Amino acid sequence: MLDQCPHSTVCLPATRMPRIVVVGAGFAGLNLIKKLRNKPVQxxxxxxxxxxxxxxxLYQVAIAGLEPDSIVSPVRKLFQGYKNLxxxxxxxVRVEPETNRVFTDIGWVRYDYLVLATGSRTNYYGLQDLERNSVGLKGIRDALDIRSWILQNLEEATITCGPKEKDALTNFVIVGGGPAGVELAGALAEFRRYLLNKDYPEIATEWMKIYLVEAVLTACCRRCPKRLRSMR
Ligand SMILES: Cc1cc2nc3c(=O)[nH]c(=O)nc-3n(C[C@H](O)[C@H](O)[C@H](O)COP(=O)(O)OP(=O)(O)OC[C@H]3O[C@@H](n4cnc5c(N)ncnc54)[C@H](O)[C@@H]3O)c2cc1C
Incomplete structure (x- = not known):
């Protein structure tokens, strides 16, 4: 039997059990749902x-080291056999706590308990130029965009003779020296060292430069100056 208004305008199975609406199938949402398996809740x-x-x-997809399907899992497959899900x-798009409803692009759902596990967004610290001229690395689409831009730039560099243009096309700037930025810079450096010459013989290794920009000298950088130098 399907649940109709006033419980929801989204088609859902009717239930007498308390309904927990979880928004977000990231690590947080998935782990909670695993704990709720077989519990008397919908x-x-x-x-x-x-x-x-x-x-x-994601950084591996961004540098074409992994295919997207290696790091993406269909939600329905993850929860096969979960009878209460x-x-x-x-x-x-909106939560209305007064009426216990979440509004979505396909209708609204009434909840008894609501869990928002929607993750985070890239913080540009108010640097609008940076936001306009860069891409964050939070999802598979970002990673594919970065991958596409890197490869398109390198292709263009092979057919560009002007040294200035070539320079612009082969320099990469990563803003943020946290784990994701450092991993991406490291992976790009490995690409430059081991693959650039083979895949793009027209581009000299020394042309390609990777800049990692970070405001704070972190404890990790202080501990591993050797690792930082090896990225150059
Ligand atoms: C590039 C990168 C590298 C990282 N590396 C590591 C690491 O090595 N080790 C580590 O421990 N952590 C790492 N992290 C951090 C870790 O991935 C996050 O802490 C974790 O994914 C957060 O989980 P979450 O469930 O809170 O959010 P997320 O995983 O971001 O999931 C949020 C979910 O909510 C959905 N969502 C968002 N808004 C809406 C909406 N309005 N309506 C419906 N759905 C919505 C999204 O589609 C997504 O599925 C990394 C993060 C990034 C970005």
Missing amino acids: VVLLDKNNFHQFQPL VYRMAEV
């Missing part, structure tokens, strides 16, 4: 994507 999972993304390896692909 779990409604909402995510705008029908897949979970393994963010720690309903998944709907929906983007939450």
Whole structure:
């Protein structure tokens, strides 16, 4: 039997159990749902994507070291056999706590308990130029955009003779020396050292430069100056 208004305008199985709406199929949402398996509750999972993304390896997709499907898992496959779970692909746009409703792009859902596990966004610290002229690395689409830009730039560099233009096309700037920035810089440096020459013989290794920009000298950088030098 399907649940109709006033419980929800999104088609959901009717239930007498308390309904827990979980927004977000990231690590937080997934782990909570695993704990709720077989408990006397109905779990409604909402995510705008029908897949979970393994963010720690996004940098590998960005430098073409891994294919996207290696780090993306379909939500429905992850939860096969979960009898108390309903998944709907929906983007939450608003929460109305007074009426216990979440509004999405496919309708609204009433909840008894609501868990917002929607992750985080890239913080540009108010640097609008940076925001306009760069891409964050939070999802698979970002990683694919970065990959595409890197490869397109290198292709263009092979057909560009002007040294200035060539320089602009082969220099990469990564802002943020946290784990993701350092991993991406390191992976790019490995690409330059081991693959550039083979894949792009027209581009001299010394042309390609990788700049990692970080405001704070972190404890990690102080501990591993050798590792930082090896990226150059
Ligand atoms: C590049 C990178 C590398 C990282 N490396 C590591 C690492 O090596 N080790 C480590 O421990 N951590 C790492 N992290 C951090 C770790 O990935 C995050 O802490 C973790 O993914 C956060 O989980 P989460 O469930 O809170 O959010 P997320 O994983 O971001 O999941 C949020 C989910 O909510 C969905 N969502 C968002 N808004 C809406 C909406 N309005 N409606 C519906 N759905 C929505 C999204 O589609 C997504 O599925 C890394 C992060 C990044 C970006």
